[in-house]
Amino acid sequence: MKKTKFIILIIPLILIFFNLSSPQEKPVPLPPTEIKAFDSPNDNGHSISVTWKLSPDDGAGKNNVVAYEILRAESPEGEFEVRGMVPSGENLFDDKGSREKEDKNYLPSHKNYYYKIRAKADNIFSESEVSNPAFAYGQWYHTGKTPVLAGVIIFSIFALTFITLARKGKKLYIRPLPGIEAVDEAVGRATEMGKPILYVLGLGTASDIATIASFTILNRIAKITAEHRTTILVPCYDSVVMAAAQETVRAGYLEAGRPDIYKEENVFFVTSMQFAYVAGVNGLMLREKPATNFYLGKFYAESLLLAETGSIAGSIQISGTDEIAQIPFFIAATDYTLIGEELYAASAYLGKEPVLLGTLKAQDWGKAVVIICLILGALAASFHFQFFLNLFRVQL
Amino acid sequence: METFGLWIAALLTLGIMSFLYKDNPVYKLCESIFIGISAGYWFVSLFWQSMYPRLYLNIRGAVSTLLHEGRISDDRWLYLVAGILGVMMLLRLVPKIGWISRWPLSFIVGSTAGLYFITYLQSNIMNQIRSTIIPIYVPGNLGISISNLIVFVGVFCGLVYFFFSREHKGAFGGAAKVGIWFLMITFGASFGFTVMSRMSLLIGRIDFLFGTWLGLIK
Amino acid sequence: MRRTLPFALVTGVGFFMLVQYFIPKEEFEIAYEWILDWTIVIGCFAMLLGLWSLTRVNISKVQRKTPGWGYSLIAIAGMVFMLLVGFIPGQKSLERGSIFMLLFEYIYIPIQATMFSLLAFYVASAAYRAFRARTILATILLLSAIIIMLRLVPLGPLSEINQWLANFILTVPNMAAKRAFWIGVGLGVTATSLKILLGIERTYMGRD
Numbered sequence: 001m002k003k004t005k006f007i008i009l010i011i012p013l014i015l016i017f018f019n020l021s022s023p024q025e026k027p028v029p030l031p032p033t034e035i036k037a038f039d040s041p042n043d044n045g046h047s048i049s050v051t052w053k054l055s056p057d058d059g060a061g062k063n064n065v066v067a068y069e070i071l072r073a074e075s076p077e078g079e080f081e082v083r084g085m086v087p088s089g090e091n092l093f094d095d096k097g098s099r100e101k102e103d104k105n106y107l108p109s110h111k112n113y114y115y116k117i118r119a120k121a122d123n124i125f126s127e128s129e130v131s132n133p134a135f136a137y138g139q140w141y142h143t144g145k146t147p148v149l150a151g152v153i154i155f156s157i158f159a160l161t162f163i164t165l166a167r168k169g170k171k172l173y174i175r176p177l178p179g180i181e182a183v184d185e186a187v188g189r190a191t192e193m194g195k196p197i198l199y200v201l202g203l204g205t206a207s208d209i210a211t212i213a214s215f216t217i218l219n220r221i222a223k224i225t226a227e228h229r230t231t232i233l234v235p236c237y238d239s240v241v242m243a244a245a246q247e248t249v250r251a252g253y254l255e256a257g258r259p260d261i262y263k264e265e266n267v268f269f270v271t272s273m274q275f276a277y278v279a280g281v282n283g284l285m286l287r288e289k290p291a292t293n294f295y296l297g298k299f300y301a302e303s304l305l306l307a308e309t310g311s312i313a314g315s316i317q318i319s320g321t322d323e324i325a326q327i328p329f330f331i332a333a334t335d336y337t338l339i340g341e342e343l344y345a346a347s348a349y350l351g352k353e354p355v356l357l358g359t360l361k362a363q364d365w366g367k368a369v370v371i372i373c374l375i376l377g378a379l380a381a382s383f384h385f386q387f388f389l390n391l392f393r394v395q396l
Numbered sequence: 397m398e399t400f401g402l403w404i405a406a407l408l409t410l411g412i413m414s415f416l417y418k419d420n421p422v423y424k425l426c427e428s429i430f431i432g433i434s435a436g437y438w439f440v441s442l443f444w445q446s447m448y449p450r451l452y453l454n455i456r457g458a459v460s461t462l463l464h465e466g467r468i469s470d471d472r473w474l475y476l477v478a479g480i481l482g483v484m485m486l487l488r489l490v491p492k493i494g495w496i497s498r499w500p501l502s503f504i505v506g507s508t509a510g511l512y513f514i515t516y517l518q519s520n521i522m523n524q525i526r527s528t529i530i531p532i533y534v535p536g537n538l539g540i541s542i543s544n545l546i547v548f549v550g551v552f553c554g555l556v557y558f559f560f561s562r563e564h565k566g567a568f569g570g571a572a573k574v575g576i577w578f579l580m581i582t583f584g585a586s587f588g589f590t591v592m593s594r595m596s597l598l599i600g601r602i603d604f605l606f607g608t609w610l611g612l613i614k
Numbered sequence: 615m616r617r618t619l620p621f622a623l624v625t626g627v628g629f630f631m632l633v634q635y636f637i638p639k640e641e642f643e644i645a646y647e648w649i650l651d652w653t654i655v656i657g658c659f660a661m662l663l664g665l666w667s668l669t670r671v672n673i674s675k676v677q678r679k680t681p682g683w684g685y686s687l688i689a690i691a692g693m694v695f696m697l698l699v700g701f702i703p704g705q706k707s708l709e710r711g712s713i714f715m716l717l718f719e720y721i722y723i724p725i726q727a728t729m730f731s732l733l734a735f736y737v738a739s740a741a742y743r744a745f746r747a748r749t750i751l752a753t754i755l756l757l758s759a760i761i762i763m764l765r766l767v768p769l770g771p772l773s774e775i776n777q778w779l780a781n782f783i784l785t786v787p788n789m790a791a792k793r794a795f796w797i798g799v800g801l802g803v804t805a806t807s808l809k810i811l812l813g814i815e816r817t818y819m820g821r822d
Contacts, residue, residue, distance in 0.1 A: 043638050044640040099640055138639035139637075148518050148522060149636060152514070155808070175559075177560075206504050207504060209516075209807060212505060215818045239657070239660035239662075239664030243663060251817060251819075251820040265670065268668070269665075271431055271434045272434075273437070275726045276725075280427070282415075282427075286419045305732060322799045324586065329587070332743070333740045340795050340798050344805060356809070360560050363560070367555050367558065367559060374551060377528070379532075380529070392529070393526065401719070406724075408728070409725070412732070413732070416732065424685050429689075432688065432692020432695075433718070433721050436697045437722060440707065440714065443658070446657075448705070450658075475652075478655035481652060482658065485660050485663065486663065488663060495822070503627055509806075510630065510631030511635075512803055513808060513811065515635075516799075516803040516807075521800040527793065546790065550791055551793045551797075558794070581783060582788045583758075584756065584758025584759040585759070587758075587759040589762055594737050597731040597733065604724075
């Protein structure tokens with residue numbers, strides 16, 4: 001009797017124990033469907049995109065789909081390898097491969113691939129059907145960059161229109177810029193004092209447009225100094241810039257009809273390390289005591305060191321840069337400062353050639369278009385018209 | 397060695413700082429050492445880090461492929477083009493044929509111009525316009541509405557200031573004046589920001605002299 | 615030949631760089647990378663021109679015994695010594711502990727840091743000279759600078775107001791003016807680049 005009671009009690013306990021210790025089997029999630037593979041748009045031809053319809057068990061209350069795994073093979077029956085994973089709720093994956101053949105992630109273009117999607121729930125999953133074959137290929141045009149193309153076309157039209165008008169003799173007005181108007185006076189001062197002019201092109205390389213803009217100004221100033229028989233010293237930070245600066249200054253002397261007084265050693269290299277360059281130029285300023293210093297180009301932290309030393313040396317100083325962080329120091333320490341775009345406009349001011357004035361006009365029209373876009377954009381944003389914002393969205 | 401180096405560093409530091417009093421032979425000595433050392437350092441590091449791996453190792457690899465595998469099709473041969481352009485650059489030193497150096501110069505300037513024409517249009521114009529398209533009126537939030545309006549006015553007037561083909565007179569001149577006020581606020585903010593970082597650099601140097609070198613600051 | 619072909623090269627390479635931005639194809643991507651690489655290699659050759667220029671200028675001063683020629687001699691000696699300790703050991707010269715890197719660590723770095731730190735004094739002298747609030751613009755610049763400088767300084771009851779003002783300046787008018795500045799610079803760079811591509815801007819090429 002006691003033995004029977006014991007068995008009656010023990011067996012349910014044993015059954016309960018086994019029930020608790022063996023994990024409850026979760027249901028296998030339903031697989032995703034409608035798998036579509038296609039070439040990724042706007043790429044270099046080494047990426048395939050895959051979309052699918054979410055598993056019905058994704059966010060369906062059972063919460064048993066945590067992620068989707070994307071698998072790829074070279075044939076429908078081939079060995080599928082995992083290419084990536086996305087969390088539940090997402091139904092797009094870009095299978096980005098490398099273009100290098102030696103890279104293990106190499107994805108050749110014009111080769112068919114097949115995809116499968118696994119809906120994963122912890123350790124269990126279900127697989128979709130195999131997708132259609134798809135191959136990657138490069139596009140001839142990146143549609144996401146259309147706003148930039150529109151900008152190129154609009155600006156080029158403005159530039160070509162005003163250059164043509166200027167060439168036909170139409171007079172184009174430009175307002176006076178104090179920094180530019182002071183150039184003649186500054187060069188004249190150097191001539192009277194019998195002191196040289198110092199022209200610093202900045203720390204940019206020949207790959208910086210600010211430096212190239214500065215070459216144009218250097219050419220004009222070299223021409224004026226040649227006419228006045230004043231020495232111009234151009235210490236350079238970059239070797240290629242030095243080569244271009246030598247050509248520029250020599251051209252200025254040629255235009256002035258004074259190639260005989262051109263001295264190549266006056267346009268020289270110092271060093272390509274920032275503060276060593278500054279140390280060299282500072283030493284030059286204190287030894288040669290130039291009457292006028294020009295700082296036009298790309299400048300960084302050394303701008304104040306140069307400007308203050310020039311001020312100590314008693315020079316008139318004209319500066320200009322497109323580095324916004326250095327402009328306050330130039331404003332504080334130099335006599336005239338060309339702010340940002342004024343540096344790029346300076347060549348037109350000095351030369352007053354119709355073609356250069358034409359491009360200046362185009363810049364102004366560009367600004368006008370920007371202002372109109374901003375006004376329309378502000379109105380569109382205030383009334384929640386998202387389409388206007390999308391006109392300026394550039395996808396890289 | 398480290399103590400010796402420390403003393404050299406400290407003496408050079410003091411030599412450069414003597415410039416604050418006035419230009420003097422000690423500063424000039426430090427300056428000339430600085431220029432010489434920096435020119436040498438820059439040349440050597442550029443050679444070993446850029447020229448050697450890009451030109452020498454790649455051409456050597458292509459030659460090795462040709463000799464050992466008999467295969468001439470190797471992309472690395474294209475570095476010869478760069479080498480030829482580089483040698484053309486050096487021909488500047490020969491007066492009669494110095495004009496040949498215009499070719500590599502044109503290559504650099506042309507590639508830069510084409511690239512920057514596009515990248516500045518995208519980053520400085522398109523992106524800035526997109527960032528400035530903000531609602532002037534945000535219902536229920538007066539603070540943001542006022543801020544957005546000020547941003548809009550600031551950008552508008554700043555652009556008006558940079559107009560070159562119209563004189564700053566009348567209403568146009570008024571807008572330009574507001575524009576330069578906004579710019580001055582920015583420049584003042586930049587100045588204020590930078591002052592703090594410059595002070596910390598000086599503190600660093602003082603710490604080196606009195607702490608690391610003389611051991612007076614623990 | 616001397617100018618026509620280089621200009622054709624400027625236009626050709628320039629327009630290629632412009633067009634490749636819109637074409638994602640692999641061939642254009644590779645060509646773009648090659649052009650950037652070649653530019654670096656050309657720059658490496660150009661550094662020889664720079665060294666030659668530096669040497670020539672300083673040797674000329676030594677030969678002519680111009681005032682301060684001794685310093686030119688020291689500069690050349692320093693450069694030559696660095697070149698020797700940089701090239702003789704080979705690439706190992708760039709490793710920590712080599713004579714080359716020791717010279718860089720104990721001579722170049724301290725001097726560079728000291729020159730950078732001189733800015734603290736120059737900032738003060740520039741501010742004293744320029745920010746005397748003689749004009750409205752100088753006053754605005756000065757006030758804005760002071761508010762930003764004091765934002766990290768405990769000012770007692772004024773701290774909160776100053777912080778709010780500093781935050782407002784940085785997020786509103788500062789951002790607005792920067793955008794206008796960048797748009798202006800963008801148009802300037804775009805215009806200058808177009809002038810270079812069209813051959814209107816050619817001063818860097820010189821004349822014959």
